[in-house]
Amino acid sequence: xxxxxxxxxxxxxxxxxxFRNARSVFPSVTRVCTTSVATGAWPGRHGIVNNQFHLxxxxxxxxxxxxxxxxxxxxxxxxxxxxxxxxxxxxxxxxGRSMMAxxxxxxxxxxxxxxxVHELGHRTFSVHGADATLTPEIVPDILxxxxxxxxxxxxxxxxxAYTGRVATEVALAQDQSDVTLVWLPEPDTSFHFCGIxxxxxxxxxxAADAVFAEILQSIADGPHADTTAIxxxxxxxxxxxxxxIDLAGLLRADGFRAGHEPDDNTDILLTGGNMxxxxxxxxxxxxxxxxxxxxMLRDEIGMVFADPARVDGxxxxxxxxQTHPRSADLLYVMxxxxxxxxxxxxxxxxxxxxxPLGGGMHGGLNRYEMNTVLGFSVPDGRCAADDMPASLxxxxxxxxxxxxxxxxxxxxxxxxxxxxxxxxxxxxHEAGSGDFRQRLVRSGIGGRSxxxxxxxx
Ligand SMILES: [Zn+2]
Numbered sequence: 001x002x003x004x005x006x007x008x009x010x011x012x013x014x015x016x017x018x019f020r021n022a023r024s025v026f027p028s029v030t031r032v033c034t035t036s037v038a039t040g041a042w043p044g045r046h047g048i049v050n051n052q053f054h055l056x057x058x059x060x061x062x063x064x065x066x067x068x069x070x071x072x073x074x075x076x077x078x079x080x081x082x083x084x085x086x087x088x089x090x091x092x093x094x095x096g097r098s099m100m101a102x103x104x105x106x107x108x109x110x111x112x113x114x115x116x117v118h119e120l121g122h123r124t125f126s127v128h129g130a131d132a133t134l135t136p137e138i139v140p141d142i143l144x145x146x147x148x149x150x151x152x153x154x155x156x157x158x159x160x161a162y163t164g165r166v167a168t169e170v171a172l173a174q175d176q177s178d179v180t181l182v183w184l185p186e187p188d189t190s191f192h193f194c195g196i197x198x199x200x201x202x203x204x205x206x207a208a209d210a211v212f213a214e215i216l217q218s219i220a221d222g223p224h225a226d227t228t229a230i231x232x233x234x235x236x237x238x239x240x241x242x243x244x245i246d247l248a249g250l251l252r253a254d255g256f257r258a259g260h261e262p263d264d265n266t267d268i269l270l271t272g273g274n275m276x277x278x279x280x281x282x283x284x285x286x287x288x289x290x291x292x293x294x295x296m297l298r299d300e301i302g303m304v305f306a307d308p309a310r311v312d313g314x315x316x317x318x319x320x321x322q323t324h325p326r327s328a329d330l331l332y333v334m335x336x337x338x339x340x341x342x343x344x345x346x347x348x349x350x351x352x353x354x355x356p357l358g359g360g361m362h363g364g365l366n367r368y369e370m371n372t373v374l375g376f377s378v379p380d381g382r383c384a385a386d387d388m389p390a391s392l393x394x395x396x397x398x399x400x401x402x403x404x405x406x407x408x409x410x411x412x413x414x415x416x417x418x419x420x421x422x423x424x425x426x427x428x429h430e431a432g433s434g435d436f437r438q439r440l441v442r443s444g445i446g447g448r449s450x451x452x453x454x455x456x457x
Contacts, residue, residue, distance in 0.1 A: 001345070002373070005202060006209040008216070012232055013375040016383050017416060019390040021443070022374035024236040026320040026451055027051075027275050027363045030105060030188070031066040033235035033392055034112045039085040040396035040409025042321030047084035048112060049326045051363075054262075054269040054279050055079060056328070063261055063271075067106035069132065079326070082115055088179070088396040089114035089122055091407050098122060098177040102166045104159050104185040107132035113181060123177070125166060127159055127185075128152075145169055155190040155204040164211035168218040176224065179399060182215065184208050191238045191360035197343025201360075226379055229402050229416075234373040235392060238360035239274075239336055239347030245300050247272055247352045254294065272352030274336070274363035275303075277328030285310055288330050295332050296436035300350045302335035302456040303365065303438045313433025319440055320365070320451060321410075333364040335456050365440065365454035378402065381416045389424050389443040389450035390414055412446050422446065430457075 002010045025036045025043060027050055035041075035048040043049045052065050059078050065071045076082050089099050093116075100123040103110035110126040110133055111117075117124045118134045129149055130136035143149070146165040150158035163184055171180045186204035194200030212232065219228050248270055251258035259266035262281060268291065269279045278295075280287045292311030295301045305322065306314040306329060317327055336349025342358065347368030351361050362369040374390055376398075393411030400407040402416075427442040427449060440454035 001205070005205045006212075008209045008213040009232060009373070009375075012212070012216070012230075012377065013373070016375055016377040017381055018385050019374040019376075019388070019414070020385050021387050021452070022233075022372045022390040023370045023451055024362075024372050025392055026322065026365060028236040028365070028369045029273070029363045030235060031109050031112055034105070034109045034183075035083055035115075036392040037233075037235065037395050038087045038089070038113050038115070039083060040088070040393050040407060040411045041085040042323075042393060042410050044318075044321045044323035044327065045085045045410060047079075047081065047324050047326055049322060049324050049328070050271060050277065051273075052271045053277060053326060053328065054271070055326060056279055056281075057283060060262060060281060063269075065108070066112070067108040069107045069111055069134075072108050072111055083112065084324070086408070087115060088399060088407075089120050090116055091396075091400055091405060092179060092403075093120040093122065095403070095405055097179070097403065099179040099181065100171050100177040101125070101181040101183065102163055102171055103127065103133075103181075103183045104156070104163050105183055105188075109183070113183065125170075127162060127166075142166055142170055154193040155187075155200040155207070156185050157203060157207045160184055160186050160204070160207040160211055164214045167211070168214050172215070172218045172222060176222075178403065182211075184211065188238070192355045193359055195342055195358055196238055196240055196360040197341070197345050229376065229378040229381070229399075231377075231395065231399070232373060232375045233392075233395065236362045237347075237368045237371045238362045239349050239364075239366050239368050240341030240345065241351045241355065241357055241359055241361050242341065242348040243300070243350045244357045245350060245352060247276075250298070251291075251294070256291065256294070273334075273354050274349060274351050274361045274369065275331065275333040276352065276363075278330045278332065279328045283329075291330055293433075295330075296433055300335050301332055301436075302349070303333035303440070303454055304436075305331040305333075308431065313431050313436055313438075315429055315431050315438060315440055319429050319442070320454075321449075333454070336364055336366040336369075337455065338367065365451065367453040370451060370453055376414070376416055378416045382418065384419065386415070386419065388415070388420055389445055389452070391450050410448065412448060420445070426452075
């Protein structure tokens with residue numbers, strides 16, 4: 001996807017250290033990924049277990065939609081905390097270091113990138129304005145420097161360009177923080193709503209590449225060029241949607257009282273997309289077993305995660321690091337494969353909604369959803385294409401290590417200066433029942449298990 005479309009990023013990866021097997025976390029959705037970047041933790045420890053999730057049992061109530069700041073602040077009231085792992089921002093602040101984030105995703109994602117930003121004295125700017133950030137006091141100065149906020153239609157070319165201005169004219173120009181994070185909304189938005197193989201997506205990729213070039217130039221021209229590490233990353237990939245099903249409707253047709261919000265007609269709360277949870281409103285092991293069996297009988301379902309002692313043929317949620325008290329007892333992934341989609345781009349799958357049919361989607365464990373961009377340019381660092389496993393959870397400990405700080409995280413400090421000698425071990429988990437068979441591939445190194453890919457076989 002990069003070759004021919006993002007020449008500056010392509011050259012950056014070729015000329016520096018490129019982790020070719022870098023992967024996302026599960027589910028491969030943005031707020032889960034953002035929080036894993038921010039904490040160096042799997043969702044089983046940081047607690048943002050999906051973009052949208054319900055709280056079970058006594059904590060029941062409305063859907064936790066992590067795109068919304070108000071719903072995240074409610075989560076703090078309902079469950080005691082939003083994020084349950086220490087963050088990069090918190091660790092930096094403990095050493096008296098600063099962080100600025102320029103964020104163009106949802107307001108919720110802008111919160112999760114440095115959730116304690118306000119008490120730490122750090123800065124987060126959301127391109128959605130003062131109401132969408134925990135540090136609204138910095139917004140007027142940025143508007144004065146960079147002009148009025150851009151519109152919000154896909155492809156978000158204006159938003160991307162505006163982000164470049166904030167990065168180069170504010171974050172890297174004045175009062176530079178120890179860590180600057182720039183989060184572009186593209187090409188994610190255009191992949192979703194215009195299609196992965198679309199003119200809009202191509203325009204968005206070129207616009208993102210142009211901003212990356214501006215950032216590289218700004219650093220090269222600035223006073224800290226010799227001591228600045230630059231990391232280029234994406235948080236997930238995408239596959240094209242090839243068929244749409246109404247999972248809640250199918251469940252109801254078969255007698256399960258399933259719905260997206262708690263009400264008098266609902267016993268089972270679900271979320272959707274390329275994957276989701278099925279959560280009985282009151283814990284019910286027999287209902288979980290019935291639902292697990294029902295999922296495995298459907299052609300559109302790719303994977304089922306639940307306690308295998310309860311649901312024959314399921315893989316344990318532990319296998320994908322979904323071990324948080326907030327994690328649902330039953331998770332499903334829609335069926336996908338590596339068939340070429342529109343434009344010959346590999347990766348298509350069934351989904352339950354959220355974008356137009358034919359648009360791009362992510363969330364599951366397809367290789368093309370899980371594969372991410374991860375490249376490092378580090379002073380005196382090595383230049384290579386590295387095949388070792390790497391993931392979003394490694395970014396925070398690696399950044400902190402570059403700053404001379406330890407960080408107790410789930411990830412490892414990536415080998416920026418010398419290649420690792422220890423081999424990575426392939427771990428294959430297979431399970432199934434009847435005609436349903438699923439496989440999860442992980443890669444182990446240093447006592448950690450990175451998620452590589454998974455699906456129905
Ligand atoms: Zn997305």
